[in-house]
Amino acid sequence: MSRSLRLSLILVGLAVLALVVAVVVTRPQSSPSSDSGAGEQGELVRPDSPRLTEGSEVQLVEFLDFECESCGAIxxxxxxxxxxxxxxxEFVVRYMPLHVSSVNAALAAEAAGAQGSYEEMYDVLFERQAQWGHQQTAQREVFFDYAEELGLDMTRFEADFDDPAALARIERDRADGQAVGVTGTPTFFLDGEQLPIDSVDDLESALIEALDG
Amino acid sequence: MGAALAVLAGFGLLAAVALMIERVAVLVDPTRIPSCTLNPILSCSSVMTSPQASAFGFPNPVVGIVGFTVVLTTGVAVLAGARFTRWYWAGLQAGVTFAIVFVHWLAFQSLYRIGALCPYCLVVWAVTIPLFVLVTVHNLRQVPGLPPPARRAVDVAHEYRTAIVVGWYLLIATLAAQRFWDYWITLLP
Structure with a gap:
C-alpha cells in the first residue's frame, strides 16, 4: 500500500471516529417513556408547538401550510x-409544508415567535398570501421585509430564521403529521381526533359541540 | 493522468448537464419538485433559484458544461497520445484555478447563505478538487529550474496527492456536517 493511500485511510478513519463521537455526544436523549409508547408513532402536539389561544376545555390542532390556498381560505x-x-x-399550530416557500414562511413565523410576535407574523403571512405565495422562488426577502415592518430585531430574526434547529422543528412537524395520518392541509384534530371537514361550518359546529355538547 | 482527467471531467459534465435539465424543467413547470430535492437540506430547489446560481448573469451549469467538456477532451487526447505545449497546460491551469475558486465560493454560499446543499453541485465540487490538485501538481513538476527545496515539496505533493484530495473532502464534509448538525441528527433512527 502506498504511503499516500495509507495516510488517506488514516484521515478517513479519524473522521469516522470523530463523527461517531459527535453523534453519541449530541444525540437527543430518547426518554424511556417515548421508547415504551408513542415515540415512533409521532406526536400530535409537542411542548414547543406554537399556541394561538390558551383555553383549557378543548384542544384544536391545525396542520397548516402558510402557502396553501385552502389554509388561507379557512x-x-x-x-x-x-x-x-x-x-x-387551545389552538395549536403544526406545520405541514408542501409548497416552494412553505418552509421559509414557517421559519419566518418561528423566528418572529422567538421575539414574541408569532401571531403578528402568522396574520401577515395569511393576509398577504397572494403576494408571496406560488412564486417560483423561495420568498426569503419578502419575509424579511414583513419582519422589518413588524419592527422586529432584524439581526436576531436572521439568526433565528437561519437556525438549523428551527428547520428541524418544522421537519419534525412534517414527520409527526405523516405519522398521525395527515395527507393534506389544512387538517384539524379536535381533542386528538381528526376532523372530517367538508365545509368551513363543519369546523365551527364540531368545536361548539365539543365545548357545549 | 489522461484517464483521471477524462473520468473526473465526465462526472462533472454529467452533473452540470443534469442540473441544467432540472433547471429548464422547473422553468417549464414551476410546481415541479426537482429529482434532486430530497429534503430541506439536500435540495436543489432552493439552491437553483438563488441569485448565486446565476453568478455571472446566466445559469452556472453553462460554465460547467463548457469547462468540463474542455477537460474531458484534453484527458481523452492525452490518453490517445497527444502532447501539449506548455502554454496549453498553462491555460488548463488557469481554468482549474478559476474552477476551484468558483466552487469554494459556491460552497460557502450554499452552506452559509442559502443553507441547503444540491446533490449535483456536490458532484461538481467533488470532481473539481481532484482536477485542481492533479493539474496543479502535474504543472508544477514541469516547471524548469525549481530550487531543490521547492522541487522536493512538489514531489511530496505528487506522492501524497490522493491524501491531499481526501483531506480536502473531509474538511468540506466536516463543515457541512457541522453547519446542518441539528438537522442531520434528527434523521437518525
Whole structure:
C-alpha cells in the first residue's frame, strides 16, 4: 500500500471516529417513556408547538401550510373562532409544508415567535398570501421585509430564521403529521381526533359541540 | 493522468448537464419538485433559484458544461497520445484555478447563505478538487529550474496527492456536517 493511500485511510478513519463521537455526544436523549409508547408513532402536539389561544376545555390542532390556498381560505374562520371561543379552547399550530416557500414562511413565523410576535407574523403571512405565495422562488426577502415592518430585531430574526434547529422543528412537524395520518392541509384534530371537514361550518359546529355538547 | 482527467471531467459534465435539465424543467413547470430535492437540506430547489446560481448573469451549469467538456477532451487526447505545449497546460491551469475558486465560493454560499446543499453541485465540487490538485501538481513538476527545496515539496505533493484530495473532502464534509448538525441528527433512527 502506498504511503499516500495509507495516510488517506488514516484521515478517513479519524473522521469516522470523530463523527461517531459527535453523534453519541449530541444525540437527543430518547426518554424511556417515548421508547415504551408513542415515540415512533409521532406526536400530535409537542411542548414547543406554537399556541394561538390558551383555553383549557378543548384542544384544536391545525396542520397548516402558510402557502396553501385552502389554509388561507379557512384563516378568516379560524380567526373568528379564536375571537369568539379563544378563552375556552387551545389552538395549536403544526406545520405541514408542501409548497416552494412553505418552509421559509414557517421559519419566518418561528423566528418572529422567538421575539414574541408569532401571531403578528402568522396574520401577515395569511393576509398577504397572494403576494408571496406560488412564486417560483423561495420568498426569503419578502419575509424579511414583513419582519422589518413588524419592527422586529432584524439581526436576531436572521439568526433565528437561519437556525438549523428551527428547520428541524418544522421537519419534525412534517414527520409527526405523516405519522398521525395527515395527507393534506389544512387538517384539524379536535381533542386528538381528526376532523372530517367538508365545509368551513363543519369546523365551527364540531368545536361548539365539543365545548357545549 | 489522461484517464483521471477524462473520468473526473465526465462526472462533472454529467452533473452540470443534469442540473441544467432540472433547471429548464422547473422553468417549464414551476410546481415541479426537482429529482434532486430530497429534503430541506439536500435540495436543489432552493439552491437553483438563488441569485448565486446565476453568478455571472446566466445559469452556472453553462460554465460547467463548457469547462468540463474542455477537460474531458484534453484527458481523452492525452490518453490517445497527444502532447501539449506548455502554454496549453498553462491555460488548463488557469481554468482549474478559476474552477476551484468558483466552487469554494459556491460552497460557502450554499452552506452559509442559502443553507441547503444540491446533490449535483456536490458532484461538481467533488470532481473539481481532484482536477485542481492533479493539474496543479502535474504543472508544477514541469516547471524548469525549481530550487531543490521547492522541487522536493512538489514531489511530496505528487506522492501524497490522493491524501491531499481526501483531506480536502473531509474538511468540506466536516463543515457541512457541522453547519446542518441539528438537522442531520434528527434523521437518525
Amino acid at each position: 384563516y378568516p374562520y379560524t380567526e373568528d373562532l379564536k375571537a369568539r371561543y379563544g378563552d375556552r379552547f
